[in-house]
Amino acid sequence: HPVYALPLDRDPARMLGRHQAALLLTAAQRDFLLNHLGLPLLEPAPPRGERKLAEVLRERVRMAGEWIAVRLPPRRRRLLAEERLSEDERRLCRGLEREWPHFLPAAAQPLPRVVMSPGRGLLAAHWHEGSDETLLILRRRHPLVRAAVRGVAAERGNVELALAALAPGRLLTGPRR
Numbered sequence: 001h002p003v004y005a006l007p008l009d010r011d012p013a014r015m016l017g018r019h020q021a022a023l024l025l026t027a028a029q030r031d032f033l034l035n036h037l038g039l040p041l042l043e044p045a046p047p048r049g050e051r052k053l054a055e056v057l058r059e060r061v062r063m064a065g066e067w068i069a070v071r072l073p074p075r076r077r078r079l080l081a082e083e084r085l086s087e088d089e090r091r092l093c094r095g096l097e098r099e100w101p102h103f104l105p106a107a108a109q110p111l112p113r114v115v116m117s118p119g120r121g122l123l124a125a126h127w128h129e130g131s132d133e134t135l136l137i138l139r140r141r142h143p144l145v146r147a148a149v150r151g152v153a154a155e156r157g158n159v160e161l162a163l164a165a166l167a168p169g170r171l172l173t174g175p176r177r
Contacts, residue, residue, distance in 0.1 A: 005030060005041045020044055065122050080116045080140065088153040089116060095152055095159035096136070096166070116140045125166045136167055
């Protein structure tokens with residue numbers, strides 16, 4: 001069974017209902033449990049009546065943005081060709097593609113291709129599932145993508161962290177079909 005866990009700085013009284021329990025963990029403890037023991041950790045949702053309206057609206061906007069981005073066809077002219085990417089950007093894209101087999105179920109074939117589009121947008125990345133291939137489209141000027149490019153350029157081992165940050169919704173559930 002999954003274990004409920006909260007970051008150490010989070011207020012458990014605000015996040016937990018009357019009959020819920022969760023571990024308060026440091027980042028190092030979360031890393032150990034997730035990556036070394038393979039223990040699934042979940043963050044409990046706050047009780048319905050106690051969530052702030054701004055939190056609910058922010059979550060709904062994020063979910064709507066992801067839903068719309070997945071359903072809109074990518075504009076091919078807006079995807080950057082490989083030769084227009086810097087060496088560090090290419091290294092990030094290819095590194096993410098090499099990491100897919102470690103995170104996606106074996107049934108998730110063919111593996112997604114990682115491409116970049118110009119611009120910034122609200123989301124750092126979004127999925128496009130076409131009939132012939134699945135794309136993870138990174139927005140080149142988004143701060144999270146820029147940080148991932150710098151992080152992978154500094155240390156190739158950071159590609160695993162970049163994958164977790166840029167491919168939300170896929171690592172634990174596999175592709176949506």
